[in-house]
Structure formats: structure tokens, C-alpha cells
Amino acid sequence: MILADITISEAAAIGLVIATIQFATLLYLAALGETIAERAGVLNLGVEGMMAVGAVTGYIAGAVSGSPWIGLLVGALGGALLASIHAFVAVGLGADQVVSGLALTILGLGLADYIGADYTGDSRRAWFADVDIPVLTDIPWVGETIFAATPVTYLAALLGVSTWFVLNRTAIGLGIRAAGESASTADAAGHSVARIRAGAVVVGGAFAGMSGAYLTNTLVGTSWSQGVTAGRGWIAVALVIFGAWRPGRVALGALLFGFTLALQLRLSGFGIDFSPILMSMAPFLMTIIVLIFISYRARNKPSPAPAAIGIPYRREER
Amino acid sequence: MSHPAVELDGIWKRFPGVIANAGASLTVRPGTVHAVLGENGAGKTTLMNCLAGVYRPDEGAVRVHGVEQRFSAPADAIAAGIGMVHQEFRLVDTFTVAENVVLGAAPRVVSQRAIAGEVADLAQRFGFEADPARPVWQLSMGERQRVEILKALWRNAQVLILDEPTAVLTPQEAVEFGNVLRRMVEDGRAVIFISHKLDEVTSFCDEATVLRWGETVAAGVAIADVDVTELAALMVGEVEAAPSPDRMTEPGDVAMSVKDLTVDDARGLVAVDDVSLEVRAGEIVGIAGVAGNGQRALTDAIAGLESPRTGAISVMGIDVSDAPPQKRFAAGLAYVPEDRLGVGLAPKLPVAENAVMRAYRTLRRGPLLSWRAAREYSEQIVERFEVKVGRMDLPLASLSGGNLQRLLLGRELTSGPDVIVASQPTRGLDVAGVRAIQRLLLEQRDGGTAVLMVSEDLDELLSLADRILVMVEGRIVGEFDAHSATRTEIGEAMMGAPS
Numbered sequence: 001m002i003l004a005d006i007t008i009s010e011a012a013a014i015g016l017v018i019a020t021i022q023f024a025t026l027l028y029l030a031a032l033g034e035t036i037a038e039r040a041g042v043l044n045l046g047v048e049g050m051m052a053v054g055a056v057t058g059y060i061a062g063a064v065s066g067s068p069w070i071g072l073l074v075g076a077l078g079g080a081l082l083a084s085i086h087a088f089v090a091v092g093l094g095a096d097q098v099v100s101g102l103a104l105t106i107l108g109l110g111l112a113d114y115i116g117a118d119y120t121g122d123s124r125r126a127w128f129a130d131v132d133i134p135v136l137t138d139i140p141w142v143g144e145t146i147f148a149a150t151p152v153t154y155l156a157a158l159l160g161v162s163t164w165f166v167l168n169r170t171a172i173g174l175g176i177r178a179a180g181e182s183a184s185t186a187d188a189a190g191h192s193v194a195r196i197r198a199g200a201v202v203v204g205g206a207f208a209g210m211s212g213a214y215l216t217n218t219l220v221g222t223s224w225s226q227g228v229t230a231g232r233g234w235i236a237v238a239l240v241i242f243g244a245w246r247p248g249r250v251a252l253g254a255l256l257f258g259f260t261l262a263l264q265l266r267l268s269g270f271g272i273d274f275s276p277i278l279m280s281m282a283p284f285l286m287t288i289i290v291l292i293f294i295s296y297r298a299r300n301k302p303s304p305a306p307a308a309i310g311i312p313y314r315r316e317e318r
Numbered sequence: 319m320s321h322p323a324v325e326l327d328g329i330w331k332r333f334p335g336v337i338a339n340a341g342a343s344l345t346v347r348p349g350t351v352h353a354v355l356g357e358n359g360a361g362k363t364t365l366m367n368c369l370a371g372v373y374r375p376d377e378g379a380v381r382v383h384g385v386e387q388r389f390s391a392p393a394d395a396i397a398a399g400i401g402m403v404h405q406e407f408r409l410v411d412t413f414t415v416a417e418n419v420v421l422g423a424a425p426r427v428v429s430q431r432a433i434a435g436e437v438a439d440l441a442q443r444f445g446f447e448a449d450p451a452r453p454v455w456q457l458s459m460g461e462r463q464r465v466e467i468l469k470a471l472w473r474n475a476q477v478l479i480l481d482e483p484t485a486v487l488t489p490q491e492a493v494e495f496g497n498v499l500r501r502m503v504e505d506g507r508a509v510i511f512i513s514h515k516l517d518e519v520t521s522f523c524d525e526a527t528v529l530r531w532g533e534t535v536a537a538g539v540a541i542a543d544v545d546v547t548e549l550a551a552l553m554v555g556e557v558e559a560a561p562s563p564d565r566m567t568e569p570g571d572v573a574m575s576v577k578d579l580t581v582d583d584a585r586g587l588v589a590v591d592d593v594s595l596e597v598r599a600g601e602i603v604g605i606a607g608v609a610g611n612g613q614r615a616l617t618d619a620i621a622g623l624e625s626p627r628t629g630a631i632s633v634m635g636i637d638v639s640d641a642p643p644q645k646r647f648a649a650g651l652a653y654v655p656e657d658r659l660g661v662g663l664a665p666k667l668p669v670a671e672n673a674v675m676r677a678y679r680t681l682r683r684g685p686l687l688s689w690r691a692a693r694e695y696s697e698q699i700v701e702r703f704e705v706k707v708g709r710m711d712l713p714l715a716s717l718s719g720g721n722l723q724r725l726l727l728g729r730e731l732t733s734g735p736d737v738i739v740a741s742q743p744t745r746g747l748d749v750a751g752v753r754a755i756q757r758l759l760l761e762q763r764d765g766g767t768a769v770l771m772v773s774e775d776l777d778e779l780l781s782l783a784d785r786i787l788v789m790v791e792g793r794i795v796g797e798f799d800a801h802s803a804t805r806t807e808i809g810e811a812m813m814g815a816p817s
Contacts, residue, residue, distance in 0.1 A: 168428075169427060169428050169429070170424075170426060170427055170428055171420075171424035171425065171426050171427075171428060173428070174413075174417060174420070174421050174424050174428060175421070175422070177410070177413070178410050178413070178421050178422075181410045181411065181412055181413070182408070182409070182410050182411070184408055185408040185409060185410050185421070186410075186421070186422070187391075187392060188372070188392050188402075188404070188408040189392075189396075189408070189421040189422030189423075189469070190391075190392060190393035190396045190397075190422040190423070191393075191421075191422055192391070192393070307411070307412070315372070315391075
């Protein structure tokens with residue numbers, strides 16, 4: 001083991017990088033899902049709730065089956081199922097997206113607590129092992145940090161690239177973006193706005209559910225407990241704005257926000273004495289600063305936001 | 319025997335409170351440009367929306383090339399070879415020209431370079447100029463229209479519906495546009511051309527169908543052997559004559575002046591470029607120009623709804639350059655915005671609440687609004703300006719376009735303004751409504767009010783205004799005496815030719 005040779009602060013640094021990547025993976029999955037929904041024109045403020053449902057269903061499935069993959073899959077299903085409520089209410093019935101999304105968060109959090117009541121403090125866990133990549137894993141430093149990730153991190157990166165490809169290089173992506181920019185245009189061009197939007201919401205929910213399952217099944221120091229999502233779904237929502245609705249920039253944002261979350265967890269490891277309570281505010285503070293910066297910048301530039309976001313579409317209105 | 323390209327038979331379409339189509343019929347032969355004529359509100363657009371799958375007709379049959387169709391979505395109509403260019407364009411501003419053209423009919427995997435090449439080829443084949451890589455928000459309205467037509471051609475539409483296509487074109491562009499249409503029908507396509515301008519119809523359409531009150535009053539008449547005045551009479555029914563613009567008084571002092579005004583739009587581009595103008599008491603100044611050349615930013619800046627980058631605005635000698643709308647109103651400025659239901663009125667509020675929206679501050683009892691005073695005030699407006707309303711407490715949206723505009727104008731005029739800025743005050747109204755609004759504006763002029771009027775209808779400006787300013791790309795490029803100027807002169811200026 002190389003670990004023996006390095007000093008405590010170096011170990012802490014390695015731990016910080018690993019935690020950054022883990023938190024970034026968590027945030028990226030959820031934010032990527034929200035990006036898809038918002039590019040199709042649906043704001044879904046239910047990310048926190050979908051993440052919680054994914055966390056509890058993913059945990060139970062993983063613990064019972066012993067397979068983290070089954071946990072991830074069931075978590076995705078749980079998130080997608082909850083998201084389909086939003087798809088029905090906000091897309092199918094054309095209700096206010098903000099109200100429906102907020103309700104989804106409250107419902108999801110409550111539902112997760114109810115389902116997970118018997119599993120709080122359960123010691124069984126299905127772990128994802130780190131992927132061992134020949135050569136890369138053996139590189140000093142880099143191998144122990146960046147290439148010491150679980151398959152979920154690679155999956156998230158793959159999903160990010162795929163999402164970019166689908167949005168920008170396929171006919172379906174053209175339809176999704178058109179539904180988000182001008183629903184009547186997409187409709188007149190022969191795309192089913194309702195189907196595109198509902199699909200985007202459900203896929204977004206699956207991503208958020210996966211994020212939750214990853215949280216309980218892999219992330220250091222957590223298993224299922226009430227409030228395990230701890231507002232990270234909300235950070236994911238802010239991340240979409242930070243990333244200007246583009247999968248690549250959202251990934252950069254996820255790393256940055258992941259670093260803040262990791263710092264909060266690992267600061268004591270560097271021997272720095274800083275109030276953990278204040279530190280836990282950091283990601284949210286950063287979110288606010290970013291939002292101020294973005295809205296300031298948006299005053300003299302075309303907005304990167306999808307133009308039709310939040311607007312229900314009904315065809316025969318005149 | 320070949321079937322007609324399109325047969326619409328006894329189409330009925332009802333909306334809450336309105337019958338848009340009452341058994342309308344239309345037959346279009348392939349290889350022809352077919353005009354669908356009618357006044358605003360005659361049901362032309364609704365009928366075409368039934369053909370394009372946007373609306374489902376309540377009754378009646380739609381046949382395309384002899385096959386009966388029941389479209390439940392635009393996609394079905396597209397599949398049957400029908401392409402429609404709506405009056406309000408259906409384009410995604412942030413997409414490139416090529417992305418907009420292929421939207422809905424794109425190859426599964428989209429390569430930007432490949433679609434740009436194919437779209438360029440298509441444009442060339444029909445004699446269009448278009449840069450497929452440019453984003454649509456950078457294009458002029460005329461260029462956007464070409465993108466819309468390319469969209470239909472990309473899907474190989476055999477029937478192309480154009481809803482008032484020349485409204486966004488200069489008179490000269492409209493002639494060129496006619497030539498493009500001829501090219502499209504040469505290989506057997508059918509073009510349906512919705513219009514209320516008779517001169518265009520006679521120059522490049524083969525046949526015409528006339529609608530009035532949702533019914534077909536003349537079907538498939540050949541343009542070549544029909545009397546144009548007869549068509550006009552069919553279209554309009556009986557209407558009063560245009561108001562006589564003869565003036566009783568001479569223009570007085572300057573009532574409103576705009577100096578060196580520059581306004582940026584939401585994208586940070588220059589919308590109004592160093593505009594200076596004056597309007598005198600008892601004078602109507604017209605702003606002519608193709609839509610989207612900065613007219614809206616100009617009137618919004620005067621009304622205080624848009625903050626200009628530089629420039630000064632004064633009303634009756636009071637500098638209002640930085641004043642909020644309410645202060646400008648108090649200084650004597652009335653504003654009739656282009657977007658009646660978005661900016662001018664609140665469609666879901668009752669008639670009475672809309673009527674008092676400007677003057678509510680004077681209708682108080684102590685700190686509270688006096689509803690009795692508000693009611694009386696709105697009843698006065700309704701009576702004086704002959705607004706046809708059902709009940710005062712019903713939502714405004716139940717009123718027809720002409721009555722909405724009367725109410726809006728009534729609200730703005732009741733306070734006795736010194737300056738009126740009216741943007742497109744007659745657009746979309748039926749003939750009776752147009753006449754009424756025009757008469758009101760002339761009355762105001764004779765009463766010594768200064769009127770600044772933006773219109774895309776050159777004939778209207780020529781008959782109402784004293785002076786006409788032509789606006790192109792945010793600049794005033796020419797000034798004409800409305801009594802001596804000709805359509806051609808002004809049309810050339812609208813194209814940006816130096817005058």
C-alpha cells in the first residue's frame with residue numbers, strides 16, 4: 001500500500017477529491033434529469049422528493065437483494081413513478097408546474113419516510129465497488145482519486161454524453177428542444193408536445209431516483225435515514241440554471257458544488273476549525289450567489305433558459 | 319379524372335360565444351394559386367386551421383386529393399401533404415434556419431452540416447436566398463417567412479396554405495413573392511393564399527373563394543373573368559364610406575417631441591436608432607414600415623414601458639424622459655398599444671375593471687375605490703364609445719376585437735389627452751370597426767390632439783395622416799407629405815432605399 005508513505009494532510013486531500021467526485025456524481029445525475037425536463041419546457045421542483053423516494057426504494061431493493069445494481073434500477077423506477085404524477089398533473093392536465101412540483105417534493109419526502117420507517121438503522125448495505133481500470137488505477141495520486149470511482153460515476157458521465165448527443169444530434173432532441181422553446185411550433189411541426197414533455201419528466205425522475213439510490217447505496221457515511229437527501233435535490237435544481245441548461249456545463253457545476261459539499265464533510269480532516277453549521281450552509285449560499293450572478297448577467301444577454309419553460313400547452317386555445 | 323387538391327365541404331366550427339365557420343366550403347384545383355378572401359373575422363384562418371389539423375371541425379368533410387380525412391393533429395395533415403404558414407410564425411428563435419426547416423421531419427441522427435447543405439439545396443431549387451446556419455432570431459420578418467415556406471417544401475407539401483403572407487412584406491417584396499408562388503404551382507402543387515387585399519389577389523392568383531360571416535359567398539371564381547369591384551362588394555357586404563379626412567383646423571404648436579432616442583431590445587441589439595420626431599397639436603403623424611423595424615420599441619419607449627439608452631421625450635413641454643407611465647399619463651399622454659390583450663387590457667378581468675384601469679385614482683372614497691363611481695365611469699365609456707358589451711362584470715375576453723379596441727381607445731380618450739400614441743389601432747378589426755376607430759382618431763385630431771399613429775397599412779396612413787415617417791431598422795429614413803406622396807415612393811423608402 002502506498003498509503004503508508006503519505007502524510008495525514010495528503011490522505012485528507014485524497015479523501016477530499018474522492019468525496020468531491022462522489023457528491024458530484026450524486027448531484028449530476030439529478031441535475032441531468034432536471035435538465036432534460038426543463039429543456040422540454042417542464043419545470044419540476046420535485047427533485048428533492050424524487051431523490052428521497054429513489055433513496056429509500058433503492059436502499060431497500062439493494063439491501064434485500066444484495067445487489068447494488070438492482071438497488072439502482074429500483075431507485076430509478078421509484079423516481080420515475082413519482083415523476084409520472086407530475087407528468088400527469090402538470091403536462092396532462094396543464095396545471096401550474098411550480099405548485100405541482102412543490103407538492104411532489106413534499107409528497108416524496110413523506111412517502112420516503114413512510115416506506116423506510118422499518119429500515120432506519122438497518123445495517124445491510126449493497127455497495128458498489130470501485131472500478132479497477134488497468135494502468136489508469138495504478139497512476140499515483142490520479143489513480144487513487146479520480147480513477148477510484150464506482151461504476152455509477154462512469155454511468156453518470158456516460159449519461160451526460162448521451163444526453164448531450166440526444167439533445168443536439170438527433171431528431172428526438174430537436175423535438176425536445178422545440179417543445180421547450182416554443183410548444184406551438186413543435187406541435188405544428190408534428191411532434192406530440194404532451195408525449196415529449198411527459199417522457200422528459202419521467203426520464204428526469206428516473207435520473208433523480210438513481211441519484212437517490214446512489215446516495216444510500218454508495219456514498220460514504222450514509223445509509224437510509226429520515227432526511228437523508230438533506231436538500232441536495234434543491235442544489236440540483238439550482239445547478240441546472242448554473243449550467244445554463246447544457247449537460248457539459250452542468251457537469252462542471254456538479255464538480256464545483258460537489259467540492260463544496262465534500263469540503264463541508266472533510267474540512268476537519270485538514271485540522272481547520274470551522275463551524276460545521278456555517279459550513280453546511282455553503283452550497284446554498286453559493287447557489288444564491290450564482291443565481292444573483294446569472295440574473296445580473298442575463299440583463300444584457302439573451303437568456304439561455306428555454307423560452308417556454310413553465311408554460312402549459314393547450315392546442316385549441318384562442 | 320383528377321381530383322381537386324382540396325375539398326372542404328360544409329365546415330362548421332364553433333368557439334364559446336362565436337361561430338367562426340358556418341358551413342363554409344372550398345375547392346382548390348392542383349396547379350393553381352387559390353385566394354381565400356374575406357374581411358377580418360370572416361373565418362378564413364379558422365377554416366384553414368381545420369384543413370391543417372390545428373382545429374377539428376364540428377361538422378363537415380375534409381377531402382385531400384379525393385380522400386376523406388379526419389385530422390386529429392397537425393401531424394396528420396402534414397402526413398397528408400398539407401403545409402400551413404401561419405400568420406404568427408411557428409419558428410424556434412434559438413434554432414438555426416436548417417434546424418427549423420427539418421424540425422419534425424429530421425433524419426434520426428442530425429448532422430448540422432448535412433442538414434444545412436440539404437436545406438441550402440432546397441432553397442436554391444425554389445429561388446430563395448437563405449443562410450441555413452443563421453439563428454432565426456437574427457432574421458427579418460420576410461426572411462422568417464421564407465423559412466416557414468421552406469419548412470413546408472421540405473416535407474414535400476402538395477398543398478401550401480399561406481395566411482396573410484404579405485402583411486410582413488414591403489409592396490415590392492410582395493411582387494417578388496408572387497413570382498415565387500407561381501414557381502411552386504408549376505409542378506402541380508396547390509397554393510391557398512389568404513388575404514384581404516384585392517390588388518394582390520388579382521395580380522397572382524388564379525381563382526378566388528370569398529368568405530363572409532363564416533360562410534362561402536362565392537366559390538372558385540376565376541380571377542381572369544371576374545369584376546374586382548364585385549368581389550369587393552361580396553367580401554365586405556354593406557359598409558359605411560371611409561371617414562373623410564378633410565381637416566377643420568390647422569396644426570398648432572408642438573405637443574410631443576422625441577429627441578435622439580435610442581432603445582435597445584431585450585437581446586441588447588439596437589431597436590430604435592437615434593430617432594427624433596415632433597407631433598403638433600391637431601396633426602396626425604403616421605409611422606410606416608414593415609413590421610418588426612422598431613415601431614414597437616419606439617412607442618413603448620414613449621409610453622414609458624421601455625427604458626431608452628439615450629434620448630429625451632417631452633409631452634406638452636414637460637420632460638418625461640425618465641418618468642414612469644403614470645406621470646406621462648398625467649402629463650397628457652394616452653397610449654393605445656399594439657398588443658391589446660397583453661399590454662392594453664387584462665382579458666380575464668371584468669369590463670368595468672378594465673375601463674377604470676387608468677383613472678382609478680380619481681374614483682376613490684377616502685383610501686378605498688368607490689365601486690359605484692367606477693361603474694358609472696365605465697358605463698360612460700361604454701355608452702360614449704358605443705362598446706357592445708353583455709354584462710359589465712363579465713370577463714373582457716368575451717368581447718369581439720372591434721369592441722375591445724373601442725373600450726381601450728375609450729379608456730385612453732376619456733381623460734382628454736393632448737397626445738395619443740396609437741400602435742396598429744385598426745389591425746385585425748372588421749371594416750365597421752376600422753371605420754369607427756379611424757373616425758375617433760380624426761375627431762381627436764380636429765379637437766386639437768396630437769396623434770402619433772403606427773400602422774402597417776399604407777393606405778390607411780395615406781388617407782388619415784398629415785405626415786408619414788418611414789421607419790427601417792430602427793431609423794427614420796424618410797418623411798413624406800401624406801397628401802402628395804405615392805405608394806411607390808413610400809414603398810421604396812420602406813425597403814431601405816435612400817430617399
